[in-house]
Amino acid sequence: MSHRTFFFVVLGLVLVSLGLTKAIENEYYFFAGYVILQYIVLATAWNILGGFTGYVNFGSAGFFAAGAYTTVAVVKWVDLPLLALIPLSGIVCGLIGLATGYLTLRLRGVYFAIATLALAIVLETIIANWEHVGGAAGAFVIRPKEVMFFDSYVEFLFWTMSLLAAIAVFAARYIQHSRFGRGLAAIRDDEGVAESMGVPTLKLKLMSTTISGALMGLAGAPFVYYVTYIDPPSAFNLEYAVNAVAMPMIGGPTSWLGPVIGAVLLGGAQQIATVTISSELNLLIVGIMLVVFVIVAPDGIVGLVRRLFSKDPRA
Amino acid sequence: MSDTLLEVREITKRFGGFVALNQVSLVVARGERLGLIGPNGSGKTTLINCIAGALPTDGGSIHFDGFDISGRAAHQRARLGIARSFQIPRPFHSMSNVENLVIPLEYAAGDRHGGNVDAEAREILARVGLSDRADKSCSGLTQVDMRRLELARALAARPTLLIVDEVMAGLAHAEVDEILAILQEINDQGITIVMIEHIMRAVMGFSQRIAVLDAGEKIADGDPESVVGDPRVERAYLGE
Numbered sequence: 001m002s003h004r005t006f007f008f009v010v011l012g013l014v015l016v017s018l019g020l021t022k023a024i025e026n027e028y029y030f031f032a033g034y035v036i037l038q039y040i041v042l043a044t045a046w047n048i049l050g051g052f053t054g055y056v057n058f059g060s061a062g063f064f065a066a067g068a069y070t071t072v073a074v075v076k077w078v079d080l081p082l083l084a085l086i087p088l089s090g091i092v093c094g095l096i097g098l099a100t101g102y103l104t105l106r107l108r109g110v111y112f113a114i115a116t117l118a119l120a121i122v123l124e125t126i127i128a129n130w131e132h133v134g135g136a137a138g139a140f141v142i143r144p145k146e147v148m149f150f151d152s153y154v155e156f157l158f159w160t161m162s163l164l165a166a167i168a169v170f171a172a173r174y175i176q177h178s179r180f181g182r183g184l185a186a187i188r189d190d191e192g193v194a195e196s197m198g199v200p201t202l203k204l205k206l207m208s209t210t211i212s213g214a215l216m217g218l219a220g221a222p223f224v225y226y227v228t229y230i231d232p233p234s235a236f237n238l239e240y241a242v243n244a245v246a247m248p249m250i251g252g253p254t255s256w257l258g259p260v261i262g263a264v265l266l267g268g269a270q271q272i273a274t275v276t277i278s279s280e281l282n283l284l285i286v287g288i289m290l291v292v293f294v295i296v297a298p299d300g301i302v303g304l305v306r307r308l309f310s311k312d313p314r315a
Numbered sequence: 316m317s318d319t320l321l322e323v324r325e326i327t328k329r330f331g332g333f334v335a336l337n338q339v340s341l342v343v344a345r346g347e348r349l350g351l352i353g354p355n356g357s358g359k360t361t362l363i364n365c366i367a368g369a370l371p372t373d374g375g376s377i378h379f380d381g382f383d384i385s386g387r388a389a390h391q392r393a394r395l396g397i398a399r400s401f402q403i404p405r406p407f408h409s410m411s412n413v414e415n416l417v418i419p420l421e422y423a424a425g426d427r428h429g430g431n432v433d434a435e436a437r438e439i440l441a442r443v444g445l446s447d448r449a450d451k452s453c454s455g456l457t458q459v460d461m462r463r464l465e466l467a468r469a470l471a472a473r474p475t476l477l478i479v480d481e482v483m484a485g486l487a488h489a490e491v492d493e494i495l496a497i498l499q500e501i502n503d504q505g506i507t508i509v510m511i512e513h514i515m516r517a518v519m520g521f522s523q524r525i526a527v528l529d530a531g532e533k534i535a536d537g538d539p540e541s542v543v544g545d546p547r548v549e550r551a552y553l554g555e
Contacts, residue, residue, distance in 0.1 A: 179421050186418045189407035196367055197472060198393035198423025254409060 003174055010166045017162035021155040030158035034226060036267035037161040038219050042240060043247035043259035044168040045215030050245065051253030052172075052181060053208045054188030055105075056113045060244035062120030063213050065127065065235035067093050067220025072133045072230060075141060082160065082222060089221035090214045096123075097213020101206040108191075117241075124236040138231025141224045157226055164218050171215070172256040184208055185254075216244075239283060243267070246286045250293045252302025261301050319378075320345040320507050321366070321397075321476055326375030328361055328531075335361045337531045338375065343476070343509060348502055350522030350539070351511045354551055357528040359511045360402060363478050367399045368392040380475070393423040398474035400465040402481045402511075406453040412464055413437060413449040416471040423472035436471060443467045443497055459490045466497060477501065478509045483517055491517055519543070527551065 001009075021030065042060060049055050067089035074085055104115040128136040143153045150156040175181040183204050186194035195201045224230045243266065251262030266289060270282045297304040321343040328336040336358045343349050351359050364370040366377060368389035376385045384392055398419070407415050416436035420428045428435055440449050443463040448456070453464060462482050469477055479498065483491045495517055502508050512518040518525065525542045527535040529551035535542045542548055 182414070182418060183422060185409060186407055189409050190405050192369060193401065193405045193407070194418065195389045196369060196393055196399055197419040197468065198390050198425070199418065200388070200390045200422075202388075 003177075006173060007170060010170050014159075014163055014166045018159055021150060021159055027152060027154050030152075030154045032271040034154070034158045034161050035271060036264060037158070037165045038223075039243055039247060039263040039267040040165040040260055041161070041168045041219035042216060042244045043251070043263045044165075044172045044256070045212050045219065046244040047248040047253055047256070047259045048172060048175060048184075048215070049208050049212035051248050051255075051258065052176065052184040052188065053205060055108075055205070055208070056245065057116045057212070058113050058241055058245065059100075059116035059118075059120035060216055061236045061238065061240040062116075062123045063093050063096065063216035064220035064223070064240045064244075065120075065232070066096055066123055067217030068223040068230060068235045069127055069133050069220075070217065071221050071224050072139050072141060075224075076132060076139070081144075082225060086160070086164070086218060086221040089217040091217075093217025093220070094210045094214030096217075097209040097211070098206060100213065101209035105202065105205050105209070120236060120241065124232050127235075128232045134231070136232060138229055138234075139224075140229050143225055143228060153225070157222055160222055164222075168215050168218065169256060169260060171211070172259075175211070176256050180204065180207070242283060242286055246290045248300070250289055250300055252300025252304075254299065255302045258300050258302045265301075318344050320347075320380060321509075322378040323362075323366065324376045324378070326362075326365055326372045326377065328358075328365055328370065329373050335531050336365065336372075339528070339531070339533050340375075341526060341533065341536075343507060345475075345507060346502070346505055347507055348521055348523045349507075349509045350518040350525040351509060351528065352513070352515075352518055352525060353528035356530075357551075358531045359528055360480060361531075362528065363399060363480060363509070363511065366392075367397055367478065390422070393419070393472055394425055396427075396473070396475035397478070398423065398469040398472035398476070399478040400462075400469045400480055400482050402484070404461040404465045406456075406461065406464055406468070408454055410453065411450050412440060412445055412453050412456075412467075415453055415464060415468050416440065419468055419472035423474075427473040439467050439470050442470070442500070444493070459486055459493075462486065462494060463497075466494070470501065474506060476507045476509065478511075480511045481513065482510075483512060483514055495521055 042064060046057060046060050049057050070089040070092045071085045074080060074088060100119055104112055107115055127133060133139055147153055147156045183199045186199050187201050187204060191201055247262030247266050248259040250266060251260065252258030266286060269285055273281045273285055293300065319342055323339060323341040325338040325340050326336055327338055339362060353359050365372050368387060376383055379395055379397060384395065407418065413436045416439055417432055420432045420435055437446065437449055440446050443466055445460060445463050445467060456464060466482060483494050491514060498508060498521065510518060510521060519539050522539055524537065525539050526533060527542060527548050534547045534551060535545045
């Protein structure tokens with residue numbers, strides 16, 4: 001499928017999600033759908049660095065929270081509409097991604113992963129001590145009473161997140177099939193060889209951390225309007241970091257489709273479990289599924305399907 | 316355009332207190348076939364790592380095609396036309412054979428490739444005898460095919476200087492001849508070749524000139540017959 005055709009498919013899905021807000025009465029579906037879409041953005045963002053480039057980021061919650069807190073910081077200062085705030089979160093988190101890249105990309109493997117974990121902790125400490133955004137006590141944000149076209153603010157948030165998911169997935173697919181994406185795959189396979197084959201590894205890695213960070217910022221930007229109250233433990237929740245890693249791994253980290261499948265499956269299962277069993281069960285589900293997939297299908301669902309339908313048994 | 320393609324001027328490389336290369340100089344002429352030999356641990360691979368930019372040097376300078384490339388990153392040197400194969404094959408394991416070649420074609424070759432990257436990659440694979448495996452995963456290759464892929468990928472960088480690091484090690488007699496024929500054909504097209512090799516039959520037959528390293532120093536440099544007759548070379552290999 002060409003990028004053009006895919007663009008219209010994605011655009012069509014965004015319009016369908018707009019139609020759904022008119023067709024479905026029960027607000028809960030949008031409440032749950034928002035979370036799944038948010039995970040599509042977060043998992044897709046993680047996968048650009050983790051799956052395409054091979055650098056495992058355990059600090060996704062830090063980027064997500066930075067995106068959320070950018071919204072808070074700006075709103076406390078000047079009242080802008082959400083759609084104007086989202087790009088700002090993207091820019092801020094893109095810059096954090098770039099800085100992280102400069103500071104940590106000399107590290108490889110587990111050392112890089114540990115450094116990203118530390119980054120999230122540093123960010124959380126800064127936020128917890130920043131009075132302007134509420135510090136450790138947290139901050140309230142009042143939703144606008146009315147929003148144009150939509151019947152409720154949750155429906156608007158749902159549609160906004162579907163738009164962000166469309167942007168993230170389109171970007172990931174575009175990157176995967178581009179010269180840039182092939183360069184990232186070469187880095188993932190063997191960085192030293194990639195460099196000797198002319199791939200400017202440092203530049204590509206920095207681009208990768210920047211794009212990945214920016215997309216995570218987008219995922220976090222509307223969060224504060226979704227929950228209306230935000231504090232560091234909820235924004236920097238381990239759940240985001242774990243899900244951002246687990247979803248692409250379960251779906252298949254080498255393809256743009258993997259994180260989408262993973263987010264829908266795992267995010268969906270979590271939402272159902274939250275309602276029917278208990279909200280504490282979420283991470284247990286993630287843990288069990290991750291263990292199962294690492295053993296049964298190390299290349300995720302996408303890899304499993306490819307293996308089953310491939311003619312070459314070794315391919 | 317001068318006749319000298321590569322000039323290494325007194326480069327030194329240390330690993331901690333160990334001097335791996337001690338003021339080694341080397342000149343390679345355009346279109347030449349140079350053999351680089353020496354006992355294990357003499358610094359051959361370190362030397363080519365320094366030339367290709369994979370390792371920084373601790374002194375001296377490297378000139379390629381008239382430019383001082385000492386401070387350039389490895390990927391920039393690849394773009395200037397220095398390509399190498401690795402002693403132990405290191406294919407991009409998640410890719411098919413043809414995709415392995417697309418990387419250097421798109422990056423190292425830059426505008427030296429003709430435009431249709433896929434067709435060019437297939438053409439190079441055909442040259443090394445891998446055309447029937449073009450779309451297969453590289454993980455299923457045999458040892459000799461793995462070496463062919465290493466060579467093909469280096470060629471896809473469209474180099475003017477090709478450095479092959481023990482590309483024939485461990486191969487059978489007939490397989491060595493096959494690889495030698497491919498290398499000769501590459502050289503006939505004007506690509507300069509520096510070959511590191513332990514198989515004396517291969518390196519003696521192929522090289523126009525041989526340089527010998529021992530314990531980080533160049534101890535001989537000349538035509539194959541005079542080099543093997545050199546008492547210092549004999550001492551390096553056989554001892555006193």
